[in-house]
Amino acid sequence: MADKTLSKYKSGNDWASYYENTGQRPPRSTVIYALDAFEREETPEFLRAADLGCGSGRDTIEILRRGWSVHAVDSSPDAIKGLMAREDLPEDAEIEPQLSRYEDMRLPGCSLINAAFSLPLCPPIAFPYVWQKICGAIRVGGRFSGQLYGDRDSWADRAGMTFHTAGEVETLLKGFEVEYFIEEEEESVTPRGNLKHWHIFHIVAKKI
Template sequence: MSDRHSTAHWAGYNARQSTRAVRELCRRAMSLAGPGAGRTAIDLGCGAGRETRALLDDGWHVLAIDSEPGTEARLLRTVGGRHPALTVRTCGFENVSELPGADLVYAGYALPFQPRPSFEKLWTVIRSAVRPGGRAAVNVFGVHDSWAGDPTMTFLDGAEARALADGWEIEHWHEEDAPGPAFSGPKHWHVFDLIARRLA
């Protein structure tokens, strides 16, 4: 197991995420979706809960899912205590066999950290969960990424990444293919940002 898959790695990573800005992809998806108004959002790989809190503050009911021990306590610190619109589930993606109907599913830098069979199964579950008119907003890793070749992760080429939205409307697409910083040190990032809306 590489260090980036260890519990200690993710504990350290999440400890340093609690005060960062809300990720651009989440903010863009929220802008496209409009105020939550009691609708349901799912935050997959919620980590320290920065995006979960932003969604709650915008009026969404949020199901937050992460595999790391202490997820609920960490989220409650970030959101400021128990929240009537928040549900927390601690489990690995490989154990997610169904999700409730949702108007927004967000997964920031989370989906690639599972092997291809698990990724494909979860993506099928995500597509089924998004209600007509709802959105999925995800980052997926490309084949030029420094970590490509790790069999415990998933990497897609551009055509495969776009195919995730087959039959849906792509509202946002961006490809990053450049060196940059990471929690574990400098690396080459190859990331596709995708926001897709399920057609009514």
């Protein structure tokens, strides 16, 4: 489940080739879990989602395909350009792309906020404010899906990225019912031949 493609990229640059390598891959298990959970509920929810750090859209396309409107946020022009140029983007897609950092993004009220492998790239100083913005935008009964990185990840000393202990994640999720939680720790060799320790929290949580 670790996104090994990520290890080829330094945070904040060379995203274009990351998008090329990963954009057509299937949606992440976390977004699938969240979308399926909405579909199991009887009351049709207010189907508006935000996809934070959407990249070239592997999750955005799935959310749209399930009949949602999507507010797609990314700070990389290549991401937004790539997403809007996708051949599988439905013509009538209700999508609002926003070229913005999380710190500056405008978030409408949403039933789903998805952030797949993207929030750890928020600097620690901004993270509490960004998380507060996310929690404020999710309607009661809505969900957060995505990944946070753990404090034992090899990248934990990288400047500009945010890592959490399991206890800190638990605190962030107060006010949510946690529906899917996998703490992954894995050793693997990166495409550049370096040993990398992954420590990732995969999360789907429902706001109560």
